[in-house]
Amino acid sequence: MNLAMDSDEPWMRSLHSDTGYLLYRLGLRSGQLFNAALQESGVRLRHYALLRYLATVEGALQRELSTSLGYDPSAIVSLVDDLERLGFVERRPAPGDRRSRIVVLTAAGGAFLRDTDKTSRGVTDELAEPLTADERKVLHGLLLRMAGEGSL
Incomplete structure:
Protein backbone atom coordinates (compact mmCIF):
# COMPACT_ATOMS: atom_id res chain seq x y z
CA MET A 1 0.00 0.00 0.00
CA ASN A 2 1.38 3.40 -1.00
CA LEU A 3 0.41 5.78 1.78
CA ALA A 4 1.32 8.87 -0.23
CA MET A 5 -1.09 7.91 -3.01
CA ASP A 6 -3.88 6.79 -0.69
CA SER A 7 -3.78 9.61 1.83
CA ASP A 8 -5.76 12.83 1.84
CA GLU A 9 -3.04 14.36 4.01
CA PRO A 10 -1.12 17.04 2.02
CA TRP A 11 2.11 16.33 3.86
CA MET A 12 2.01 12.71 2.69
CA ARG A 13 1.90 13.50 -1.03
CA SER A 14 4.41 11.77 -3.30
CA LEU A 15 7.69 13.39 -4.22
CA HIS A 16 6.73 13.55 -7.90
CA ARG A 29 19.40 16.05 -16.03
CA SER A 30 19.77 18.96 -18.44
CA GLY A 31 23.11 19.90 -16.89
CA GLN A 32 24.36 16.32 -17.09
CA LEU A 33 23.40 16.02 -20.76
CA PHE A 34 24.89 19.39 -21.68
CA ASN A 35 28.13 18.70 -19.85
CA ALA A 36 28.45 15.28 -21.48
CA ALA A 37 27.79 16.75 -24.93
CA LEU A 38 30.33 19.55 -24.40
CA GLN A 39 32.95 17.40 -22.66
CA GLU A 40 35.40 17.16 -25.58
CA SER A 41 35.51 20.94 -25.97
CA GLY A 42 36.66 21.50 -22.39
CA VAL A 43 33.64 23.76 -21.86
CA ARG A 44 30.90 23.06 -19.34
CA LEU A 45 27.32 24.28 -19.24
CA ARG A 46 28.20 27.29 -17.08
CA HIS A 47 30.79 28.40 -19.65
CA TYR A 48 28.33 27.79 -22.46
CA ALA A 49 25.64 29.88 -20.74
CA LEU A 50 28.07 32.76 -20.31
CA LEU A 51 29.03 32.58 -24.00
CA ARG A 52 25.36 32.44 -25.06
CA TYR A 53 24.65 35.52 -22.94
CA LEU A 54 27.62 37.42 -24.38
CA ALA A 55 26.36 36.64 -27.88
CA THR A 56 23.31 38.82 -27.10
CA VAL A 57 25.13 41.89 -25.76
CA GLU A 58 28.02 44.13 -26.81
CA GLY A 59 30.08 43.17 -23.79
CA ALA A 60 29.28 43.14 -20.10
CA LEU A 61 30.96 43.98 -16.82
CA GLN A 62 31.73 40.90 -14.75
CA ARG A 63 29.30 42.03 -12.05
CA GLU A 64 26.59 42.32 -14.73
CA LEU A 65 27.35 38.75 -15.82
CA SER A 66 26.97 37.60 -12.23
CA THR A 67 23.58 39.28 -11.91
CA SER A 68 22.28 38.27 -15.34
CA LEU A 69 23.31 34.62 -15.07
CA GLY A 70 22.65 34.20 -11.35
CA TYR A 71 26.20 33.02 -10.65
CA ASP A 72 28.32 33.94 -7.66
CA PRO A 73 30.71 36.79 -8.58
CA VAL A 89 36.28 35.97 -24.68
CA GLU A 90 38.42 39.03 -24.04
CA ARG A 91 38.50 41.53 -21.23
CA ARG A 92 38.57 45.08 -22.60
CA PRO A 93 38.52 48.52 -20.99
CA ALA A 94 34.95 49.64 -20.34
CA PRO A 95 33.91 52.63 -22.41
CA GLY A 96 33.89 55.68 -20.18
CA ASP A 97 35.58 53.96 -17.22
CA ARG A 98 39.19 52.94 -17.74
CA ARG A 99 39.29 51.21 -14.33
CA SER A 100 36.55 48.75 -15.26
CA ARG A 101 36.77 45.93 -17.78
CA ILE A 102 34.06 44.45 -19.92
CA VAL A 103 33.96 40.87 -21.15
CA VAL A 104 33.42 40.52 -24.88
CA LEU A 105 32.76 37.48 -27.06
CA THR A 106 35.57 36.93 -29.60
CA ALA A 107 35.25 35.61 -33.14
CA ALA A 108 36.52 32.25 -31.83
CA GLY A 109 33.81 32.27 -29.16
CA ALA A 128 11.75 17.22 -24.58
CA GLU A 129 11.44 13.98 -26.57
CA PRO A 130 8.17 12.88 -24.89
CA LEU A 131 6.47 16.13 -25.97
CA THR A 132 4.93 17.12 -29.28
CA ALA A 133 6.21 20.22 -31.10
CA ASP A 134 3.22 22.21 -29.85
CA GLU A 135 3.73 21.01 -26.27
CA ARG A 136 7.40 22.08 -26.47
CA LYS A 137 6.36 25.59 -27.48
CA VAL A 138 3.85 25.76 -24.66
CA LEU A 139 6.39 24.46 -22.14
CA HIS A 140 8.98 27.00 -23.29
CA GLY A 141 6.47 29.82 -22.96
CA LEU A 142 5.42 28.68 -19.51
CA LEU A 143 9.04 28.41 -18.33
CA LEU A 144 9.76 31.91 -19.63
CA ARG A 145 6.74 33.21 -17.76
CA MET A 146 7.72 31.38 -14.57
CA ALA A 147 11.29 32.67 -14.83
CA GLY A 148 10.04 36.24 -15.12
CA GLU A 149 11.50 38.95 -17.29
CA GLY A 150 15.18 39.36 -16.56
CA SER A 151 15.26 37.00 -13.58
CA LEU A 152 17.34 34.34 -15.34
Whole structure:
Protein backbone atom coordinates (compact mmCIF):
# COMPACT_ATOMS: atom_id res chain seq x y z
CA MET A 1 0.00 0.00 0.00
CA ASN A 2 1.38 3.40 -1.00
CA LEU A 3 0.41 5.78 1.78
CA ALA A 4 1.32 8.87 -0.23
CA MET A 5 -1.09 7.91 -3.01
CA ASP A 6 -3.88 6.79 -0.69
CA SER A 7 -3.78 9.61 1.83
CA ASP A 8 -5.76 12.83 1.84
CA GLU A 9 -3.04 14.36 4.01
CA PRO A 10 -1.12 17.04 2.02
CA TRP A 11 2.11 16.33 3.86
CA MET A 12 2.01 12.71 2.69
CA ARG A 13 1.90 13.50 -1.03
CA SER A 14 4.41 11.77 -3.30
CA LEU A 15 7.69 13.39 -4.22
CA HIS A 16 6.73 13.55 -7.90
CA SER A 17 3.62 15.56 -7.09
CA ASP A 18 5.94 18.47 -6.23
CA THR A 19 6.51 20.61 -9.34
CA GLY A 20 9.51 22.32 -7.80
CA TYR A 21 11.22 18.98 -7.26
CA LEU A 22 10.48 17.90 -10.84
CA LEU A 23 11.97 21.16 -12.16
CA TYR A 24 15.05 20.59 -10.00
CA ARG A 25 15.47 17.03 -11.31
CA LEU A 26 14.98 18.18 -14.90
CA GLY A 27 17.59 20.89 -14.35
CA LEU A 28 20.05 18.30 -13.05
CA ARG A 29 19.40 16.05 -16.03
CA SER A 30 19.77 18.96 -18.44
CA GLY A 31 23.11 19.90 -16.89
CA GLN A 32 24.36 16.32 -17.09
CA LEU A 33 23.40 16.02 -20.76
CA PHE A 34 24.89 19.39 -21.68
CA ASN A 35 28.13 18.70 -19.85
CA ALA A 36 28.45 15.28 -21.48
CA ALA A 37 27.79 16.75 -24.93
CA LEU A 38 30.33 19.55 -24.40
CA GLN A 39 32.95 17.40 -22.66
CA GLU A 40 35.40 17.16 -25.58
CA SER A 41 35.51 20.94 -25.97
CA GLY A 42 36.66 21.50 -22.39
CA VAL A 43 33.64 23.76 -21.86
CA ARG A 44 30.90 23.06 -19.34
CA LEU A 45 27.32 24.28 -19.24
CA ARG A 46 28.20 27.29 -17.08
CA HIS A 47 30.79 28.40 -19.65
CA TYR A 48 28.33 27.79 -22.46
CA ALA A 49 25.64 29.88 -20.74
CA LEU A 50 28.07 32.76 -20.31
CA LEU A 51 29.03 32.58 -24.00
CA ARG A 52 25.36 32.44 -25.06
CA TYR A 53 24.65 35.52 -22.94
CA LEU A 54 27.62 37.42 -24.38
CA ALA A 55 26.36 36.64 -27.88
CA THR A 56 23.31 38.82 -27.10
CA VAL A 57 25.13 41.89 -25.76
CA GLU A 58 28.02 44.13 -26.81
CA GLY A 59 30.08 43.17 -23.79
CA ALA A 60 29.28 43.14 -20.10
CA LEU A 61 30.96 43.98 -16.82
CA GLN A 62 31.73 40.90 -14.75
CA ARG A 63 29.30 42.03 -12.05
CA GLU A 64 26.59 42.32 -14.73
CA LEU A 65 27.35 38.75 -15.82
CA SER A 66 26.97 37.60 -12.23
CA THR A 67 23.58 39.28 -11.91
CA SER A 68 22.28 38.27 -15.34
CA LEU A 69 23.31 34.62 -15.07
CA GLY A 70 22.65 34.20 -11.35
CA TYR A 71 26.20 33.02 -10.65
CA ASP A 72 28.32 33.94 -7.66
CA PRO A 73 30.71 36.79 -8.58
CA SER A 74 33.75 34.65 -7.69
CA ALA A 75 32.53 31.96 -10.11
CA ILE A 76 32.31 34.52 -12.92
CA VAL A 77 35.98 35.39 -12.53
CA SER A 78 36.98 31.75 -12.91
CA LEU A 79 34.62 31.15 -15.84
CA VAL A 80 35.89 34.23 -17.68
CA ASP A 81 39.50 33.18 -17.00
CA ASP A 82 38.77 29.74 -18.51
CA LEU A 83 37.08 31.21 -21.57
CA GLU A 84 39.82 33.78 -22.03
CA ARG A 85 42.43 30.98 -22.03
CA LEU A 86 40.42 29.25 -24.77
CA GLY A 87 40.32 32.51 -26.76
CA PHE A 88 36.51 32.67 -26.59
CA VAL A 89 36.28 35.97 -24.68
CA GLU A 90 38.42 39.03 -24.04
CA ARG A 91 38.50 41.53 -21.23
CA ARG A 92 38.57 45.08 -22.60
CA PRO A 93 38.52 48.52 -20.99
CA ALA A 94 34.95 49.64 -20.34
CA PRO A 95 33.91 52.63 -22.41
CA GLY A 96 33.89 55.68 -20.18
CA ASP A 97 35.58 53.96 -17.22
CA ARG A 98 39.19 52.94 -17.74
CA ARG A 99 39.29 51.21 -14.33
CA SER A 100 36.55 48.75 -15.26
CA ARG A 101 36.77 45.93 -17.78
CA ILE A 102 34.06 44.45 -19.92
CA VAL A 103 33.96 40.87 -21.15
CA VAL A 104 33.42 40.52 -24.88
CA LEU A 105 32.76 37.48 -27.06
CA THR A 106 35.57 36.93 -29.60
CA ALA A 107 35.25 35.61 -33.14
CA ALA A 108 36.52 32.25 -31.83
CA GLY A 109 33.81 32.27 -29.16
CA GLY A 110 31.17 33.00 -31.79
CA ALA A 111 32.52 30.18 -33.96
CA PHE A 112 32.35 27.82 -30.97
CA LEU A 113 28.70 28.73 -30.42
CA ARG A 114 27.91 28.14 -34.10
CA ASP A 115 29.74 24.80 -34.01
CA THR A 116 27.92 23.64 -30.86
CA ASP A 117 24.46 24.90 -31.77
CA LYS A 118 23.42 21.52 -33.19
CA THR A 119 24.74 19.81 -30.05
CA SER A 120 22.78 22.11 -27.73
CA ARG A 121 19.60 21.67 -29.76
CA GLY A 122 20.14 17.90 -29.59
CA VAL A 123 20.26 18.02 -25.80
CA THR A 124 17.06 20.03 -25.71
CA ASP A 125 15.42 17.61 -28.14
CA GLU A 126 16.44 14.67 -25.95
CA LEU A 127 15.00 16.31 -22.84
CA ALA A 128 11.75 17.22 -24.58
CA GLU A 129 11.44 13.98 -26.57
CA PRO A 130 8.17 12.88 -24.89
CA LEU A 131 6.47 16.13 -25.97
CA THR A 132 4.93 17.12 -29.28
CA ALA A 133 6.21 20.22 -31.10
CA ASP A 134 3.22 22.21 -29.85
CA GLU A 135 3.73 21.01 -26.27
CA ARG A 136 7.40 22.08 -26.47
CA LYS A 137 6.36 25.59 -27.48
CA VAL A 138 3.85 25.76 -24.66
CA LEU A 139 6.39 24.46 -22.14
CA HIS A 140 8.98 27.00 -23.29
CA GLY A 141 6.47 29.82 -22.96
CA LEU A 142 5.42 28.68 -19.51
CA LEU A 143 9.04 28.41 -18.33
CA LEU A 144 9.76 31.91 -19.63
CA ARG A 145 6.74 33.21 -17.76
CA MET A 146 7.72 31.38 -14.57
CA ALA A 147 11.29 32.67 -14.83
CA GLY A 148 10.04 36.24 -15.12
CA GLU A 149 11.50 38.95 -17.29
CA GLY A 150 15.18 39.36 -16.56
CA SER A 151 15.26 37.00 -13.58
CA LEU A 152 17.34 34.34 -15.34
